[in-house]
Amino acid sequence: MIEVTDLTKLYGSTRAVSGLTFRVKPGQVTGFLGHNGAGKSTTMRLILGLHTPTAGKALINGVRKQELRDPMREVGAMLDAAEVQGGRSAFAHLQALAYAGGIGRRRVVAVLEEVGLAGAARKRIAGFSQGMRQRLGIAAALLGDPGVLILDEPVNGLDPDGIRWLRTLLRSLAAEGRTVLLSSHLMTEMSLTADRLIIIGRGRLIEDTTTADLLARFQSGVLVRSPHAARLSRALEAAGATIRPAEGADAGEEPVPGRPAEAGVDVRPIRDVGAGAGLLVTGLTAAAVGDIALANGCGVHELVSRRTSLEEAFMEITR
Ligand SMILES: Nc1ncnc2c1ncn2[C@@H]1O[C@H](COP(=O)(O)OP(=O)(O)OP(=O)(O)O)[C@@H](O)[C@H]1O
């Protein structure tokens, strides 16, 4: 369990983290999201006792990191995979960490195997690719077989196999009852990996929710493409739907009259064009959209139900 309470960190006049409160519970993967500079890495450093909070506190299993009796077995972390002495071999690097933490050689062999570096164990880290360094960082985090894992952008640089491997690993570690906190900018991956999401902006909490609840809150919609987009759009609006032009919609001649400008909604006029302009429809099923198109003599070139992606939800929330 990680408990962050009223956590604040100032760097000079920069408020990196501001009155942040959240819990990261065992048994689930928690994703930590926020734009560049939002304060994710700073929060992780504060939790790990690498920086001192200006105010508030961050506890791991009820105590500050410095007060953990057996830190390597309680918490494993990867903050910056690049911060490793290049002259050593992967094995020597992990062996040194293991020695410091009172962990046996057998565990070093096991984690190298786990992260897929067994074959490169004796190679100098200086010659490692970015993905190999990332795997080595994950190996170091796993070394103490810890109950709490904190990983800052662990997916960076991993190949598709590696991304899938890490997803499976983190989900199984959580299923064993461990606490897993990871940050990432890869939204699709996050939506597949994380049960819960903590979203911050400018050091402040924006959302603390389950991934499923967050996605459910953002209405799904229907994408319809028609050469008679303007007529179709009027008919759909008359049936109670809300219409937005889909990304990449073509420009044509006939603007839709009288569409109110809503805050934050794209209000480019929807026009009829030969190629078929795209409309994003909310408030109607794909079947209803198809029926209305037919009833109004509007040809349909594409008709798809779409779910809001985590990326879209994130952009909306953090706008
Ligand atoms: N050691 C430091 N000294 C001064 N300012 C810092 C320091 N570390 C972070 N900051 C500032 O704190 C803010 C938060 O940075 P942080 O690295 O925590 O963001 P982040 O959410 O991890 O971003 P990213 O997605 O880019 O990794 C930024 O404005 C950053 O410039």
Ligand SMILES: [Mg+2]
């Ligand atoms: Mg960061």
